[in-house]
Amino acid sequence: MSHVEFSSYFRRRSEKAYAIASRALDRGALAFLALLAAVGVLVPLLNLAVPPTSPLHVSTYFVVLLGKYLCFALLALAIDLIWGYGGILSLGHGAFFALGGYAMGMYLMRQIGTRGVYAHPVLPDFMVFLNWSELPVYWHGFEYFAYAAVMILFVPGLLAFVFGWFAFRSRVSGVYFSIITQALTFALMLGFFRNNLGFGGNNGLTDFKDILGFNVQAPGTRAGLFAASMLALMLGFVVCRIVVSSKFGSVLIAIRDAEARVRFLGYRVEAYKLFVFTLSACMAGVAGALFVPQVGIINPSEFSPANSIEAVIWVAVGGRGTLTGAVLGALLVNYAKTTFTSGVLAPYWLFLLGGLFVAVTLLLPRGIVGTVQDLWLRLHPSSGPREIAPVPDEAPRPAE
Amino acid sequence: MLLVFAVALLAPICGARGEPYANAVAHFTGDSFSETEQGIAGVAASGNGLAATVITALQEGRLLFSAQERLVLIREAAGRLLDALTGEAFAGMPPADLSTVRLNNRLRRIVEGVLGTLTLLSPDPARRMDAAQAVFRSHDPNALALLDQAIAKEADPRIKTVLVEARAAVVLYLDSVEDAEKIAAVAVIRDRADQDALALLGGLPPTTSPAVMKAAADAITSIQNGLAIWTALQNAWYGLSLGSVLLLAAIGLAITFGVMGVINMAHGEMVMLGAYTTYVVQQLIRAYNPGWFDYSLAIALPLAFLVAGAIGILIERGIIHFLYGRPLETLLATWGLSLILQQAVRTVFGPTNKDVTAPSWMSGSFEVGQLTITYNRLCIIVFTLLIFAGLLALLRWSRFGLEMRAVTQNRTMAASMGIRTSRIDALTFGLGSGIAGLAGVALSQIDNVSPNLGQGYIIDSFMVVVFGGVGNLWGTLVGAFTLGIANKFLEPYAGAVLSKIAILVLIILFIQKRPRGLFALKGRAAEA
DSSP states (O other), X not given: OOXXXXXXXXXXXXXXXXXXXXXXXXXXXXXXXXXXXXXXXXXXXXXXXXXXXXXXXXXXXXXXXXXXXXXXXXXXHHHHIIIIIXXXXXXXXXXXXXXXXXXXXXXXXXXXXXXXXXXOSSSOHHHHHXXXXXXXXXXXXXXXXXXXXXHHXXXXXXXXXXXXXXXXXXXXXXXXXXXXXXXXXXXXXHHHTOGGGSXXXXXXXXXXXXXXXXXXXXXXXXXXXXXXXXXXXXXXXXXXXXXXXXXXXXXXXHHHHOHHHHHHXXXXXXXXXXXXXXXXXXXXXXXXXXXXXXXXXXXXXXGOHHHHHHHHHHHHHHOTTOHHHHHHHHHHHHHHHHHHHTSTTGGGHHHHHHHHHHHHHHHOTTHHHHHHHHHHHHHOGGGOOSSOOOOOOOXXXXXX | OHHHHHHHHHHHHHTTSOHHHHHHHHGGGGOSHHHHHHHHHHHHHXXXXXXXXXXXXXXXXXXXXXXXXXXXXXXXXXXXXXXXXXXXXXXXXXXXXXXXXXXXXXXXXXXXXXXXXXXXXXXXXXXXXXXXXXHHHHOOGGGHHHHHHHHHHOOOHHHHHHXXXXXXXXXXXXXXXXXXXXXXXXXXXXXXXXXXXXXXXXXXXXXXXXXXXXXXXXXXXXXXHHHHHHHHHHHHHXXXXXXXXXXXXXXXXXXXXXXXXXXXXXXXXXHHHHHHHHHHHHHHHHHHOGGGGGGXXXXXHHHHHHHHHHHHHHHHHHTGGGGTTOHHHHHHHHHHHHHHHHHHHHHHHOSSOBOOOOOGXXXXXXXXXXXXXXXXXXXXXXXXXXXXXXXXXXXXXXXXXXXXXXXXXXXXXXXXXXOOHHHXXXXXXHHHHHHHHHHHHHHTTTSOBSTTXXXXXXXXXXXXXXXXXXXXXXXXXXXXXXXXXXXXHHHHHHHHHHHHHHHHHHXXXXXXXXXXXXXXXXXXXXXX
16 A cells, blocks of 8 residues: 555545534534533532632542433433333333442452451451352453453443344334343342342442552542543443434434334344444443442442333433433432432422423423424524434324 | 148048059149159059049149148049049148149150050040050150050041051061060151151161161151152142132232223222121121021121122222223222322222131131141132132123123224123122122131231232233133242242242243233234
8 A cells, every 4th residue: 555545545534534423423412521521520629629617629429429420421321322212111221330330349358468367368258257268260260451441342242232133033023022121120129239249248249449549439539530420421422422413313313203114115224233232231331430439339230120221211301312311300300309308308308300201201302402493493494403312103003 | 741741631631542642642742843754654554543543634734732731633524533552532722732743745745655555445535546646756666565555445447547547657666676576676767758657767776787777878868758748738828828819819900900991900909898888798797697607707808898899989080080991090090099098098998907707607617638638718719719610600601791892802893782781880889899798708708807908909900911821711710829929839939028029030031031921812802
């Protein structure tokens, strides 16, 4: 390849990359990313650099709380990608989130070393407690962060790939798919509750000390984890934007709206679904992995079906089929949850959450962002649609 | 030393009565387990008429002693005190240091064996039966003579069989018996074929001759084979029981999900409401008319149906009605409803488990061979099958059933025939919810009545409906019993949790093969 060919190849490549980027990152997306980046820089800065006496100081409690929300927002993005754009409602996404969390938890457990209660150099405390003599095979390698990082993507991805391959190949769709994903996470929860599986039984993994050599309790580490979560969220947002604004994304939306028709047009529907489902599971895994060091524990209750279905409502509230909506919904609902469950209103939280499910599906089927977009379009008919949200069927047609 | 002292002291008191008996009773004042053991053996060997009374009192913690006054007394059920030596009422003041003769587990076993021997000739057949069983387990060599006597006198064939078995057990453990007789004894015990027989044959003393050992080993194999069949039957019974519970929980769902295509995540809460209705009915009966308690379930059944059915109709009119054709949204909205209903019940009744009692005719059990069948499980199976049959009949022969099937098969056509489809939708949903309420009444008998009651069933019931095939009640029946029995047969090998996981994985794999379930609808109706 001559020099000229080489450079023109690169120019073509970079032009293509630029085209993809400019299509994916329109004005709204860039503004949203800038907002996220600003928060990602400001919050840690106000926490670490501003003295606690200053009114501008952000408490570590708030940093951790917001960091947790950001992980949930990433999970919501993952769900929105498959539900809002692919029409696949997974009620088991909490399973991928928890698997990523467990992978991170295993790394953190191995970092404890001799500082555990039993001071065993290799075995985590719960294994010593159960009289295990050596580390199970699947725990090997988790002492290296790089290996753990690969596993955080690989384990949820593999499960989603295998599960999705079986499910989509035999055209399990709609509510059937929702129910078997729920059964999947339920089965995993029962499994992880067992001591002999080697993941700490119902206590899960906890008492973490270090991550990458930094103390997980230190404010600096917490601010760092917050920034990392924000970075992951931004990255997830960009990935989702690239997927949904590409030709692939158009096919995906077509599958959501008329699966049979897309299949008759010659597209391999199951391949599209499988790819997006696996990608979404990997994103959920990353969210779980960032969640665990911030809250300091991972246990089997993360697998509970109620958690997964709660994550779906974040997306519904924010507006499915709008990526910004998923993020917004996760932040809003979780903020409401924190406010309600930590005060005198605690007994009413489930009423509110339940009411939210009912109200959003009945009154606000396109969520907050979707509804705002609709209003905007009605006021400015010329501006055109920014993001394509699903249009709910108007005509009632049960069981035909 | 102490013993001699005690006997010396007691001797003048006992007077003319049988010396060995008095000496034996005196051991009970020793307040040590070894003394008590000697006392038991002595009393049993004395042949005194009071022996059985004393040992029974000892077993039931009614044998009292005073170390200071060298007295052994029996407290009767009515509270009267008897002198253990004479069997007559104790006249004087009870001594201050009167306390119960204590037993440990080893002594309790000895007491049981001795008591068995002593009561072999009791006039009460039930006691004779217990005695024979006790001797079988203790194989007390002293009982042999008494056993022969009892066998000769016994008229009841069932007791006689057990007596012969007990004699065989004693013979097997005697050193002085010919091999041929022992092998015959092994045969007798083999025919008994239960866990006790296995234990007896497995525990033969090492001095037993090889020929007898071989006969025993053969007998053990044959008993185990027999027991394996009983275990399988037991598993099948538990499986049927679990299957009927699953069917009960899923059958309402089969209507709402199967017939209407509506995913009702609040279905479990309808079951819970039915259970709470039972609780309320029982509380009211307790408060106002305790005599009706045995009818509480019969009263709760129609009420639970009405409560759950009415709430079901409300849900259909208020929420689901607006969401037809959007199954995923229906799923989310009904999930929200389930949260609200749970929290409402928690607010009203509190988060703790409520006590729902079984009426007297539902408690207890009976045995078929080695199977123990409890009445409440049996009732639930019968009840489930009745509901199933009733539902089939309703769908097949009633006007409402006809209209329901018509709407399921072709909504537009049904509507043009003048069927008010929207009214049928509401009624169908009410029917499904009402049946869930009925299920709640039954499940309140075997499960904890708490706000989370329904949650435990929702995934299982969906699995049943999906496995059995949507839109087909027979599929639900077969699905429920298949899953129930498969679960119970896997449990001994894999444990309760793993077998549940295995079942879930199997269903997920099964759906690959037949995405529409076991009994899939065919034709146009399938293209929902």
